Amino acid sequence: MKYYLLLLLFLIASCSNFSRHVNYSKSVNESINMIERDNAQNALVILSSAIIKCPDSARAYKYRGYCYYLLNNFDNALTDLKKALVIDSNDKEVHLYKYKVDLRMADYEAQLIDLSNVIRIDPNNILALNSRGLLFYDFDKYELT
Numbered sequence: 001m002k003y004y005l006l007l008l009l010f011l012i013a014s015c016s017n018f019s020r021h022v023n024y025s026k027s028v029n030e031s032i033n034m035i036e037r038d039n040a041q042n043a044l045v046i047l048s049s050a051i052i053k054c055p056d057s058a059r060a061y062k063y064r065g066y067c068y069y070l071l072n073n074f075d076n077a078l079t080d081l082k083k084a085l086v087i088d089s090n091d092k093e094v095h096l097y098k099y100k101v102d103l104r105m106a107d108y109e110a111q112l113i114d115l116s117n118v119i120r121i122d123p124n125n126i127l128a129l130n131s132r133g134l135l136f137y138d139f140d141k142y143e144l145t
Contacts, residue, residue: 032063
């Protein structure tokens with residue numbers, strides 16, 4: 001009898017986690033659609049809710065950081081993008097989003113690190129290779145371009 005009770009409790013917990021994950025995924029997907037429709041403010045609200053439900057989701061932090069970037073809130077954008085990178089340091093898109101923020105904040109050293117990370121992950125990324133070459137040129141490091 002104890003075995004069946006434990007099994008039942010396990011199944012209930014599993015279904016609850018599955019349901020929470022499905023709701024979280026729907027929220028993030030909905031927010032991505034909002035971002036694509038230039039509705040970053042509403043996407044920000046949905047992503048904040050998704051992060052509460054699933055605080056270890058690099059994906060939610062990535063897109064919320066991007067929303068902050070679109071809304072010119074660069075400090076919050078950096079905070080979220082850095083959190084996403086702590087969770088998943090191999091997400092090329094997060095490094096590219098962070099590069100955009102660092103570009104707007106004129107943090108050239110951070111831009112170089114961001115672009116180098118993109119190239120580490122995707123050695124043939126033309127955008128990162130070209131942008132890093134331009135940074136080297138701007139710093140008069142012609143031999144590195």
